[in-house]
Amino acid sequence: MNMSLIISQLINGLQSGSVYALIALGYSMVYGIIMLLNFAHGDIIMVGAYVAWLAMVNFALNPILAIILAIAACVLLGVVIEKVAYTPLRSSPRISLLITAIGVSFLLQNLAQLVFGAGSQRVPAMISGPSLTIAGQYVSFTAMITIVISVVSMLLLTLLVQKSKMGKAMRAVSEDMGAAQLMGISVNRTISFTFAVGSALAGIGSVLYCCAYPQASPTMGSMLGIKAFIAAVLGGIGSIPGAMIGGFCIGLAEAIISAVGLSVWKDGVVFAILIIVLVFKPTGILGKTMTEKV
Amino acid sequence: MLKVNDINVYYGSIHAIKGVSFEVQKGEIVTLIGANGAGKSSILNTISGLLRSKGGCIKFRDKNISSILPHKIVGMGLAQVPEGRRVFLKMSVQENLEMGAYTRRGSEINESIEDVYERFPRLKERRRQVAGTLSGGEQQMLAMGRALMSKPELLMLDEPSMGLAPILVEQIFDIIKELNSAGTTILLVEQNAQMALSIADRGYVLETGKIVTSADARELLNNDAVKKAYLGG
Numbered sequence: 001m002n003m004s005l006i007i008s009q010l011i012n013g014l015q016s017g018s019v020y021a022l023i024a025l026g027y028s029m030v031y032g033i034i035m036l037l038n039f040a041h042g043d044i045i046m047v048g049a050y051v052a053w054l055a056m057v058n059f060a061l062n063p064i065l066a067i068i069l070a071i072a073a074c075v076l077l078g079v080v081i082e083k084v085a086y087t088p089l090r091s092s093p094r095i096s097l098l099i100t101a102i103g104v105s106f107l108l109q110n111l112a113q114l115v116f117g118a119g120s121q122r123v124p125a126m127i128s129g130p131s132l133t134i135a136g137q138y139v140s141f142t143a144m145i146t147i148v149i150s151v152v153s154m155l156l157l158t159l160l161v162q163k164s165k166m167g168k169a170m171r172a173v174s175e176d177m178g179a180a181q182l183m184g185i186s187v188n189r190t191i192s193f194t195f196a197v198g199s200a201l202a203g204i205g206s207v208l209y210c211c212a213y214p215q216a217s218p219t220m221g222s223m224l225g226i227k228a229f230i231a232a233v234l235g236g237i238g239s240i241p242g243a244m245i246g247g248f249c250i251g252l253a254e255a256i257i258s259a260v261g262l263s264v265w266k267d268g269v270v271f272a273i274l275i276i277v278l279v280f281k282p283t284g285i286l287g288k289t290m291t292e293k294v
Numbered sequence: 295m296l297k298v299n300d301i302n303v304y305y306g307s308i309h310a311i312k313g314v315s316f317e318v319q320k321g322e323i324v325t326l327i328g329a330n331g332a333g334k335s336s337i338l339n340t341i342s343g344l345l346r347s348k349g350g351c352i353k354f355r356d357k358n359i360s361s362i363l364p365h366k367i368v369g370m371g372l373a374q375v376p377e378g379r380r381v382f383l384k385m386s387v388q389e390n391l392e393m394g395a396y397t398r399r400g401s402e403i404n405e406s407i408e409d410v411y412e413r414f415p416r417l418k419e420r421r422r423q424v425a426g427t428l429s430g431g432e433q434q435m436l437a438m439g440r441a442l443m444s445k446p447e448l449l450m451l452d453e454p455s456m457g458l459a460p461i462l463v464e465q466i467f468d469i470i471k472e473l474n475s476a477g478t479t480i481l482l483v484e485q486n487a488q489m490a491l492s493i494a495d496r497g498y499v500l501e502t503g504k505i506v507t508s509a510d511a512r513e514l515l516n517n518d519a520v521k522k523a524y525l526g527g
């Protein structure tokens with residue numbers, strides 16, 4: 001195996017890792033604020049891909065507009081799901097919420113199948129540009145842009161959560177919902193905002209995913225969602241840099257497995273990582289030991 | 295300023311607050327005393343809107359607030375320092391204070407933060423520290439400072455003396471008196487009846503969800519039944 005192949009596999013790994021990271025951020029944020037593993041999160045990506053496809057193929061819109069529409073659709077969907085399905089269950093046991101999330105996931109997949117059919121649709125290229133040659137190594141434009149966008153998104157998100165008034169309210173609500181209300185923070189608005197941001201990141205992830213694998217299918221969100229979820233757990237759920245690190249690790253692990261010619265084992269290895277993390281360090285790489293509320 | 299009329303609170307089938315009525319006039323310190331489980335916190339949380347009363351009515355500055363959302367009630371000038379402080383442990387002292395001013399905007403917020411630091415100098419030294427690393431007394435000060443950040447007209451305090459050394463309790467009660475002299479009306483919930491009655495104008499005694507006695511604080515301090523039950527003979 002030569003050096004250039006290894007490097008190109010690493011770049012592939014970072015590219016798909018970036019997408020996992022963006023999606024993992026959404027899982028982490030939602031878990032951080034309402035302790036819910038939002039299983040419908042992956043399917044939001046699927047809807048984003050279909051919106052991009054519709055916009056470009058059926059309505060012949062330009063790619064920039066298609067990207068904006070796809071992200072907007074994800075935000076809207078995320079917020080509506082939270083309002084319709086999760087808000088009424090805010091004081092119910094967490095298991096009810098989890099089951100509802102799984103139900104929403106099935107609903108979205110089956111609706112997509114009903115509307116668009118079970119097969120997959122080809123999404124035309126939305127992002128194109130000159131590929132680069134760095135140190136004699138060919139790097140595709142989409143790989144570059146994917147990695148850059150995900151890193152920038154993470155930095156902006158960190159800034160938002162640490163410095164903005166809304167970000168601080170998010171942290172306050174995630175720590176103590178009752179006390180946050182006594183400060184005059186609207187819990188409903190803060191949770192909606194969290195879903196909006198998480199879903200926007202999923203929308204960006206959806207566009208970038210379609211750049212690497214230009215297809216929309218009803219079930220595309222489930223494996224993607226599960227891998228991003230594993231990335232979030234690996235990095236430490238609730239942690240922003242953790243989600244990023246987890247995403248890159250999963251992407252690189254897959255790339256390395258493929259590079260040594262074992263690509264059929266790719267998914268298996270990712271699940272093995274989940275099991276290993278859950279057994280040996282359930283709080284993940286950057287997760288702090290859980291301080292349960294008394 | 296505050297008029298609570300016939301509120302009833304249920305936890306499932308448990309009838310925790312049974313037809314409680316009382317009032318707080320502008321400028322007063324009113325205390326609500328009672329044993330563990332009497333329903334003191336439930337009453338404050340109902341006034342703050344975190345719990346809902348079945349029937350009855352809560353009026354704050356002549357406005358019915360019984361169905362207003364908790365975060366809006368704060369904006370109307372009614373703040374609560376909850377039982378057990380409940381500061382945001384993972385956020386810095388300064389951020390906790392900023393959260394207290396969530397309903398306000400503009401540059402006067404920084405002035406208010408400086409005011410709080412002036413009142414509680416220990417908080418200023420620890421402004422960048424996360425609240426989880428503060429001592430119990432410092433956390434109580436932070437909880438009070440945080441509530442003051444909303445510039446409340448009526449401040450409700452739920453057992454501010456809980457778990458503090460006597461000297462700190464004195465300090466906290468001195469601050470409550472100062473706040474009151476500066477124009478803030480106070481509704482104080484306490485198990486430490488002696489201390490509470492010594493700074494209050496009036497008091498209500500709560501037993502298993504009902505108000506059983508109400509009188510001037512000085513009268514309550516000399517009331518035999520109260521002495522026996524809450525003042526150690």
Ligand SMILES: Nc1ncnc2c1ncn2[C@@H]1O[C@H](COP(=O)(O)OP(=O)(O)OP(=O)(O)O)[C@@H](O)[C@H]1O
Pocket residue numbers: 305308310328329330331332333334335336337377485
């Ligand atoms: N979340 C809850 N679920 C069920 N019952 C509750 C709940 N919170 C309070 N109660 C019950 O309501 C009654 C009043 O409780 P509350 O906390 O208001 O009392 P308190 O006077 O504040 O007591 P303490 O001095 O211990 O703080 C108690 O009998 C308590 O068991």
Ligand SMILES: [Mg+2]
Pocket residue numbers: 334335336377452
């Ligand atoms: Mg209490």
